[in-house]
Amino acid sequence: MIYDKHIFICTNQRAEGAPRKSCGESHGLEIVDAFKKKLKDLHLPIKLRAQKAGCLDICDFGQTVVIYPEGVFYVGVELSDVDEIIQEHIINNRVVERLKLEFVRSKKTA
Numbered sequence: 001m002i003y004d005k006h007i008f009i010c011t012n013q014r015a016e017g018a019p020r021k022s023c024g025e026s027h028g029l030e031i032v033d034a035f036k037k038k039l040k041d042l043h044l045p046i047k048l049r050a051q052k053a054g055c056l057d058i059c060d061f062g063q064t065v066v067i068y069p070e071g072v073f074y075v076g077v078e079l080s081d082v083d084e085i086i087q088e089h090i091i092n093n094r095v096v097e098r099l100k101l102e103f104v105r106s107k108k109t110a
Contacts, residue, residue, distance in 0.1 A: 001069065004046040005090055007035055008053035009077075010064040021059045027079060028052065028063060034082040035065075044091065061101060073101040 011028035014020060035050035056064045061075035065085065072095055074085060081099060088094045 002047065003049045003068075005048050006068045007048070007050040007090075008056070008066045008068070009035060009050065010054070010056045011052040012055035012059075021062070023056075023059065023063050030079055031063065031065065031077060031082060034079055035086070038082060038086055039090070042086070042091075046090075048090065058101065064101075070095075073103075074099040075101045 009028055009032045010023035011032060012023050014022040029052065032050065032052045039048050039050055053066075056066060056073070058064055058073065058075065063075070063077040065074045065077050066072065067074070067085075067089055070089075072089065074081075074096065077085070077099060081096070085096055085099070088096050
């Protein structure tokens, strides 16, 4: 594994008039910049990368951030949430439950 934590922030831009929301239109690039700056300033002793990502296809939930290797999706993320995500998820290895997207798995019938 190259990184201990890899953070993907959706910055997808849809065409004007598209029926679905677009993370890039809300504040995706600002969130990317905030993650990068705060992580750099902290000088954490782990290998990290925060980067912009294309569409993560869950646009209806608002601004999306996903962190690997855990595969935790955070939705409705605001600039004011960046510090909490870094402190809790990146530094303390605790999921920020209030922002976590809960996936509902359907049961297959035999």
